Amino acid sequence: MLNFDYSIPTKIFFGKGKIGVLPAEIKKYGSKILLVYGGGSIKRNGIYEDITKGLKDNSIDFWELSGVEPNPRITTVRKGIEICRKNNIDLVLAIGGGSSIDCAKVIAAGYYYEGDAWDIVKDARKISKVLPVASVLTLAATGSEMDIFGVITNMDTNEKIGVGHPDMIPRFSVLDPTYTFTVPRSQTAAGTADIMSHIMEAYFSSTKEAFLQDRMAEALLKTCINYGRKAMDEPENYEARANLMWASSLAINGLLSYGKHRNWVVHPMEHELSAYYDITHGVGLAILTPYWMKYILDDSTVDKFAEFGINVWNIDASKDKYDIANAAIDKTREYFNLLEIPSKLSEVGIKEDKLEEMARQSVRKGNIGSLKPIGYEGVLNIFKEAL
């Protein structure tokens, strides 16, 4: 196990009706807040009304930044910073999934930065101070409600970049599983795939002696497998929604990666797909994952894939380890198909002409992956196989 410094200070208020804590928690930081959210869904399902009524009743002044994109754009971040500066905002409250929360985080960090906000996305060392951030989660997927990261897209430069800073972690997040009851079938599926991908990015590491972390990763994968499809078929199944929601937070808050070497691989590849094509993040991850697995499967990785097959997919441990590994990869693909996610990039509109450019961008900071790092040739090969 590698050395690590653990710090997960976000308070979580979990469960039905927990929105009631919001006014008192906000008042610990001030009385002027910016609401950051996406489309009109929170108005249709009553969440917006729940929240703003509580704010009004408690004399909390709020401004609004709506229309945050599924892949939030730097132009939207800039708008939010302007509202915060003009109104001396005390706290940025995201309502939504990862898009809104990521956007809120970078607004909060940009507030204190004198230059253009894109500078801090490209170089987190330029962040010195961050406004308090909090979130009300309405989609189980990115885990942004309990981590330090945000991902912002610049459509001018076709860049989608992740930025992290310890002070960007939400001070608190409200997780009410009933707030995800209205999440559409396809988004429930994509969210589940995103959670599973976060877990696998931590699980398939070169660090071999983090037994505890690996068993916990398997625990979370089994949770996603048990409830992903169920939540699609029974959108108001509280047990399914609650387990997926809590899994989304624990998958990426550090618990699974502390003590392990970490170098993500499928995420950087997918970031290029959605930077160029604006496809759904979780769908891109689910399509790429099994091709990536097949590509890196060899004598140096087969034991890990066999472990994955035995412990996650209950494959008979007495079989040949390559058979177990290949069956595990097949089962991973089948599960994503069960979530009604296609198996090919061409099915989501991706064409051959930009594959080389996207592959180059994927590895612009160096090789990606921990268990078996890959470079340009590897990424391009995976893209072509997946097409």
Next chain:
Amino acid sequence: MLNFDYSIPTKIFFGKGKIGVLPAEIKKYGSKILLVYGGGSIKRNGIYEDITKGLKDNSIDFWELSGVEPNPRITTVRKGIEICRKNNIDLVLAIGGGSSIDCAKVIAAGYYYEGDAWDIVKDARKISKVLPVASVLTLAATGSEMDIFGVITNMDTNEKIGVGHPDMIPRFSVLDPTYTFTVPRSQTAAGTADIMSHIMEAYFSSTKEAFLQDRMAEALLKTCINYGRKAMDEPENYEARANLMWASSLAINGLLSYGKHRNWVVHPMEHELSAYYDITHGVGLAILTPYWMKYILDDSTVDKFAEFGINVWNIDASKDKYDIANAAIDKTREYFNLLEIPSKLSEVGIKEDKLEEMARQSVRKGNIGSLKPIGYEGVLNIFKEAL
């Protein structure tokens, strides 16, 4: 899943050599500290020297309270409070295992309480303010390094009582697995049994829909089973020590019990044993656990024990569920025996004459246990079976 409020703010500095962070972390709170520790082991193995050299080099003044008992006594707590008051201590630093940390926590809480410290142990509502607490862990067992609880014994009244307050949680803890290399064989075993018991107290709950938490509990149990005996046989096996150390913290910091009904059962029984006989806590837990399991095994609990057997002990899922449950209980006993812990209370000096009194004390606040609560008759029956 039940509603919950999650907050685990303790910072963890984990790994070999992490003691180097100590002076800078202490200085965030002040420059006058009280060291709280047990016997002379930290002087023999060099940990005391490591720490005090760092303090002196950084002009941090320290006072010392040594001789904290394995079951820390209220008389020792009172001594610590007196030292803190006389010297305007800024932070209480425990060096050791649960005994020292528990003692430090109650000293820190008692510092601001005007009456006698035993009052706050008996009624945590009397705690209003707590001095900052931190720890350097030298024994993987109680998880006190990352939770809000302390257990204090009053030998005058034969009471051993747990007290918890959110502000009693350590601000930070240093977990260097090499600091546990010199832990004797028997204490390594008892510590592992203690960790396993914490996990099982959370696992065997009446809440059935906390799938995620149950899979994580199994992950931690498998970690203990994989490394407990190994750490006894190879005391300087870093991988084993590291996995056990991190398991000790995660077992009881709330992660496994958030969202579940919680009412501990084997711990309150064991607390009476060690209040009356001063036996090793982990040994008492390990002896009692399988007898408690057998006692509550019936149609209402058999599914949970079968799940335990299949997921933790790899028992063939196609067998009859009572056979799986009984085999799982046997395997639990066999594992504790493998840790060289006896199977009978009489083997650790416990006599029949006080069983009734201890059983009455175990349930003085009401029935104990969550999966299937038990009262006086149940506890007495378990004690007699275990004798």
